[in-house]
Amino acid sequence: MREVTKTFVLTRFDPDQDEAPRTQEYKVPVREDWKVLDAINFIKDEIDPSVSHRWSCRMAVCGSCGMMVNGEPKLTCKTALSDYGDRVEIEPLANFPIVRDLVVELEGFMDKFKSVKPWIVRAKQKAAEEGTYRQSTEELSAFKQFSMCINCMLCYSACPVVANEPEFIGPAAIALGHRYNMDSRDEGASERNQRFREEGTVFSCSYANECSEVCPKDVDPAAAVNQAKFNAVIDWAKGLVMPKGGS
């Protein structure tokens, strides 16, 4: 298989030693079928073991290997190196605090994630003995797409609102909340809609649509966020008519 040498410019940052992030260049012999992640792993294994990055599944499903590749958020295990020229810049995900090298702070995302109550809310839990719910394929398709999110956070790196409004719940978390709202088994929509109108509301989204452009799993979070806006408004209007609890 053909090999070419490419130069990789990696962001390096070690809070123990560096005041601010810097860059470091590596030359890597690249096989033509390599993904970006393969090159980073090569650097770590063979050239500089002090490079830190997250990865695991190398099959685009665990969501840990998101980085900026030439300025765009990418899932590095899914991004072919053949799409790039001789010089590839790799940075940690934009819009996130940088912990070290290519590793970003995830806790802020986890806070937002949890805040939308991403679980089935029901007044009364069904017991296992009662059997499964019935759900038509129509009902399933109403939320299926929004349940495909791997929490890779690329959408957060692409969204201009996330960059400027720290409270904004953000695309993936809203999509997740919306996913449960649309699930025929769930009864928690009013609680989540309440959340959607609180601090960092769904209305902060200005429909830049970048989240959906970069999403590697076709979740289309922009669709979710903008559907969520409408539902949050309906729910709010219901609340005006019947002050004690809309839907």
Added chain:
Amino acid sequence: MKTFLLKVEPVIWLLFGQGILIGTILLTAWLLVIGILIPLGVVPSDALAYERALRLATANLLFLPIGKLLLLAIMALPLWKGAHHIRSLLVDFGGGERDPAVASLLYLIATAGSVAAVMAVIRL
């Protein structure tokens, strides 16, 4: 201010959304005819002579003052689309921290304009 903004956000978003949807649909003909075709003389200017303009503006459809409602939409809705989009543009350019103040000002302008628009149709 922030909490107040949060409270009214759903209304603002509705007005904004209609500003894009209805605003865009109505403004196309409005700008085309009044802003371009009549001034250029393509359409004779007596098409919207005072008498006819007033008649159209005060036209009723069944019991609806349809003329006035359309005018109101054409005047007020674009203000909300404008205010909201300017706000988000400023946020994108790094105005996150100043947003509550900026947003309040913008929505105040849109509110004032909307009041003026209501008065404008009442005066007809």
Added chain:
Amino acid sequence: MSAIDLYRHDIIIVGGGGAGLRAAIAAAEADPSQSIALVSKVYPMRSHTVSAEGGAAAVARADDTLEMHGYDTVKGSDFLGDQHVIEYFVEEAPKELTLLEHWGLPFSRNEDGTVATRAFGGMTTKRTWYAADKIGFHMLHTLFQTSLKYDNIVRYDEHFVSKLLIANDGSCRGVAAHDIRTGEMKAIIGKAVMLTTGGGGKIFPFTTNGMIKTGDGMALAYREGVPLKDMEFVQYHPTGLPGTGILITEATRGEGGYLTNKDGERFLVERDYGVGSKAELGPRDMISRAIVQEIEAGRGLSGPYGDYVNLDLRHLGEAKIDERLPFVRLLGRTYVGVDPVKDPLPIRPVVHYMMGGVDTDIDCATQLSGLYAAGETACVSLNGANRLGSNSLTECLVFGARGARHMTQYAKSIGQIDDKALVEQAKAEADRIDQLRGRQKGGEKLSEIRRKLNEAMESGCGVYRQQDTMKACLQDVSQLRGRVADLQLTDPSRVFNTEVIAALELANMVDVAEALAASALSRKESRGAHTCKDYPHRDDQNYLYHTMCTFSPSGPVIGKKDVTLGHWEPEERKY
């Protein structure tokens, strides 16, 4: 000595995959007042359960029975599964999957809105519940999201457990957890500890497993004297993509895909490989062997990553592939540049799953008081010598839950913990890791030793094994143990030092590999996934037992444990 932060909980679960999360939820529900620590070296939703594609088995249809699921599992295990475990498993399986359905898992549906099931290898009827071809992903995320609801589950994300803490009375009462973010050591102390750290496929070079599957839990228990059971049984999945080892799910065959050789022949139908009329839906051990034989007979195709055969899905049509197997299509296109709608996918057998693991009883308790294990890291003896596809996700649920409930009871019986000894051990562990970090001495690169280990395992413990190559493999691996102790490590930083983690993982991998090779060498028969060319037949007279491998400083010691039989008598395994 380093300062140590102490954290106290009632029970501790190590691992946030399918088994760990299910256990945490079961424990939280069993006693809402108890505090549960969930420690994981990656954020739970990154756990490798996420990659499971095909489905999870449980009796669901009217034409199916618990008896049939039980028999299929026993037969699949080549009669090495413990039958009381299997009976309990098939009974609980439908309840557990029903619970997940209640918690929101987006299962694929039949026309009438009931959960759909598909065919899987070695199962006599359609009993594998699925969500297109992403069951593991949905299961993991559903469990993780549901777990957020319980305030008494306290998570320690990105904490690497490097040692079990043993109290003076010899029982396990906590873990030493290295906070990857800060480089600090934490002593997490509780009345019982459960290991749910998944398998260790990464000791092999060509595997479906992710980077994090390094057998940590097995090594942790092993080093404290807990035997590893049935380690010689390593499942090769018939259909992995050459090069990366990325899995193409068995559901491709469940939905009707064919395996073909270079002449386009369906060799499983044309030649007798023991799978009979099941053809592509035979069990994995048999199909993997068939593929290797085809290739060795020169009927394979060759590519840049070695020889392979084809998995042909074209006759299923684009619509069905997109509905049932969309992920497979994406994987084919992205990782080998083949669209299965238009061309057959190249595949070859790939290391997939470890049937063996930490020896436990049916309550998931190990021989070490206070220590439990569940999921792939454990060996409760459900899978015997060969796991049936789609049984393992269900296993994670059934035994994660059972173990957690049992642990909760156990923890109640434990009084005050004297933590002095525990803290001392954690401190010593902190010092050990501090000394590893950035230590320049030693010559060998970590990646070099990992490669050596991989090579040894591939040549000695592959699909077909031989006494002499297994012996050589065991020797090589034992020798690597010394070299791991003397690695060259260059990264001095405390923060997110993944080099130190890789070194700890490598040491774990060597331990697990050594136990595996020693166990394999000791089993002089062919059963299930263990095929020894020198002893091509099953030998119930002498080898109908579980291999127990115990750590000793001079090398692994092999022992035996009886198989629990029941109303299914061992018979020749033919399909």
Added chain:
Amino acid sequence: MSRPAHPHAMAPKTPGKTRTAPPQIPASWWSTSRMRAYLAFDATGFVYLLVGFLAIRLVWALGSGQGAYDSALGALENPIYIVWNVFALLCVIGVGVRFFRLFPKAQPARLGPAKPPPGPVIHAGLYLAWIGITVLLSAILAGGLFA
């Protein structure tokens, strides 16, 4: 990356234990055509605001009597106004095109399990409405209808 993001972007509620480098805004920020199209979309906010106020001025004049109205209408013949209105019309069309392109996925018909109509159908409906209303309204305004 071209500039720092908000210093607290994606920051956790409880700060992490080690020092972090501040978040950065992606380099693609306004350098890509996608981003520019989006910013232009937002920037039409200024146009809409002004268009709205100009409309108010005209209607206000209509209410003030013939003299005021005639001079307001006459003022529109000023070339600067004509150029402005051409520009505004282009902006409005641009907004419509982008908004209608994105509309099907945001459209809220998906309240229940019922599937919303497919994207092309919604698109067709939207464009039909847009063109239809524009033709109708233009005809009315230009005196072709209700003369």
